[in-house]
Amino acid sequence: PNDLPCFNNYEEGLAYAKEVGKPIMLDFTGWGCVNCRKMEENVWKDEAVHQRLRDNVVLISLYVDERTDLPKDEQYVSEITGRKIKNIGNKWSEFQEVNFKEVSQPLYVILGHDGFTPLVEKNAYNLDIQDYVDWLDRGVAAFK
Template identity: 45%
Template sequence: MNCRKMEQQVWPKEQILSILKNEVVLISLYVDDKRPLPAGEEIESKLRPGKQLKYVGQKWSEFQTIKYKANAQPFYVLSDHEGENLIDPVGYTPDVEEYHSWLKAGLANFKK
């Protein structure tokens, strides 16, 4: 629910939307996505051996948990072309100025 709040209340603000449209490649991984993985793409869980990951959301949830040691939603990451964090990831940040400052700080680290 907080993900949708961010998408509806923070992302549409001009200073945020401009960055999301023009300065980053936005990738959204929905951990609540109940669509089945395509046939043959089901994988065994690395966190729970013996359990098959059958849904898109399960795949992204496990990815987030393994890579970022976090299982929060929303969870925002700014990374470079090699997948290295530009700034510490953040969760739900409903304050537009705070989120804007986080975006700008991460982008400044990318341009170094």
């Protein structure tokens, strides 16, 4: 989004973050998520936010409503929910629910290289730009 370097695959983004020595910012989003677009248009476009997202973190946007089928050998039935995980969106939705105990979007999580432990509190829909800048700065500082 907004011409920011971004991964849509968690594993690839995690590997890149380790390679370049930056924290991860997970962006749980959806194609049909109105509040996600509002954040991108009203907060992420701000120069201070945009610069931090571009330079200080590895952005991984995971679309929980992505309908592209997973390869047959990667489809499974969730042991947690009992749902069949057959497409990319199902996979990221379950990943969000299992690892971060949330099911709503947008959800933003700053992680270290273990890929599962939030470095600071999670963030969600909030159009206050300074709050978002402060949150990003706390996450990057916690990583260092």
